[in-house]
Amino acid sequence: MTIFQRQLEIMAPGRGFVDVTARVQAVVAASGLTRGLCTTFVMHTSASLVIQENADPAVRRDPERLMSDLAPESRTWEHDDEGPDDMPAHARAMLTQTSLCVPFSAGRLVLGTWQGLYLWQHRRRAEARSLFVHLDGQAD
Amino acid sequence: MTIFQRQLEIMAPGRGFVDVTARVQAVVAASGLTRGLCTTFVMHTSASLVIQENADPAVRRDPERLMSDLAPESRTWEHDDEGPDDMPAHARAMLTQTSLCVPFSAGRLVLGTWQGLYLWQHRRRAEARSLFVHLDGQAD
Amino acid sequence: MTIFQRQLEIMAPGRGFVDVTARVQAVVAASGLTRGLCTTFVMHTSASLVIQENADPAVRRDPERLMSDLAPESRTWEHDDEGPDDMPAHARAMLTQTSLCVPFSAGRLVLGTWQGLYLWQHRRRAEARSLFVHLDGQAD
Numbered sequence: 001m002t003i004f005q006r007q008l009e010i011m012a013p014g015r016g017f018v019d020v021t022a023r024v025q026a027v028v029a030a031s032g033l034t035r036g037l038c039t040t041f042v043m044h045t046s047a048s049l050v051i052q053e054n055a056d057p058a059v060r061r062d063p064e065r066l067m068s069d070l071a072p073e074s075r076t077w078e079h080d081d082e083g084p085d086d087m088p089a090h091a092r093a094m095l096t097q098t099s100l101c102v103p104f105s106a107g108r109l110v111l112g113t114w115q116g117l118y119l120w121q122h123r124r125r126a127e128a129r130s131l132f133v134h135l136d137g138q139a140d
Numbered sequence: 141m142t143i144f145q146r147q148l149e150i151m152a153p154g155r156g157f158v159d160v161t162a163r164v165q166a167v168v169a170a171s172g173l174t175r176g177l178c179t180t181f182v183m184h185t186s187a188s189l190v191i192q193e194n195a196d197p198a199v200r201r202d203p204e205r206l207m208s209d210l211a212p213e214s215r216t217w218e219h220d221d222e223g224p225d226d227m228p229a230h231a232r233a234m235l236t237q238t239s240l241c242v243p244f245s246a247g248r249l250v251l252g253t254w255q256g257l258y259l260w261q262h263r264r265r266a267e268a269r270s271l272f273v274h275l276d277g278q279a280d
Numbered sequence: 281m282t283i284f285q286r287q288l289e290i291m292a293p294g295r296g297f298v299d300v301t302a303r304v305q306a307v308v309a310a311s312g313l314t315r316g317l318c319t320t321f322v323m324h325t326s327a328s329l330v331i332q333e334n335a336d337p338a339v340r341r342d343p344e345r346l347m348s349d350l351a352p353e354s355r356t357w358e359h360d361d362e363g364p365d366d367m368p369a370h371a372r373a374m375l376t377q378t379s380l381c382v383p384f385s386a387g388r389l390v391l392g393t394w395q396g397l398y399l400w401q402h403r404r405r406a407e408a409r410s411l412f413v414h415l416d417g418q419a420d
Binding site (some may be wrong): 141175176177190191192193196198199201202203205208210213234236237240241242243245250251252256276277278 | 281283285287319321323324325344350351355357358359367371374375377378381396410412414416
Binding site for chain 3 (some may be wrong): 001003004005019039041043044045070071075077079081087090091094095097098099101130132134
């Protein structure tokens, strides 16, 4: 059993989804491990991670709109001194994931056909976001 | 340390919860491992996983009704070409879990008394759903 | 590779957030492991875990208010025989996390500057809550 850890910097051009599937899969390839568990952790509280459908881009626009209703900027938030998009960002992160655990086998993440890994930037601004990828596995 | 991986096919008879606790516990038993971490991963974006109370069946009906309000079929969704229950299914999956990590000890998942593992089918139709169970542990 | 497991009892004084970052970090220190993955699992269905901003306390009050709107006590719940705060507690747990996976390196959880680990008690009453911490790693 071997541990392999790598930090990734991902440029998020603004609020919305960034597909990180290939970046995470590349860490699995770089590790040389063939069978194990891949944990991707986002080191922020105003961005999050989700596994979502990777085909129709509308499937990433609809969740954005839904979150605008569930945790809207227009709501009265007590924590409002970092801008109107800050507390909604924390709330949206809380309703989704901070880490994603995906097993891998034969050197590949065992994702279903339509599954992609997404970093979800919840602030409006462009920002570099840090992901920490932890692998735990073996080379068969 | 040993890795043990197994894919399970679960029949979901339609929208709602399917208790998979016994199926996942059976993988732990089959592995011969006594102490470790069990990660269950759902290979779909229109079904999800949750740990929920395993006693009163009403505790599984109430969340279904809540999701009908939080991510309703009646909402205007841009992605609507796979049926009225498709985009709500993606949204509900996003608001719950794609993977569940449960430690085990003495060969048993360390679940609290009232905790069960559930596959939550969000499409209306009956479907076979794939779970991938990854164990990482040791035989004491 | 070594496994280290410890159960923690956390006193929750009532509905709200309890910072457990130091308690979980102390388990990492006690293990002697320097590099690995730390999984914290809550053994209840009416409390949950979240990673949230650790600076301004208002960032923990706003999510409480948001949940009061998303899964309110005033809603008609079928499961209502354990008090008006019981089914909302299950719903709020379902919308957040039952387990948190955080990698560690050089003996420290790789949390971002503003990230803290919180137990979120959803029942109104004070209760002792059980967390199960599972580590899987190595001493470099």
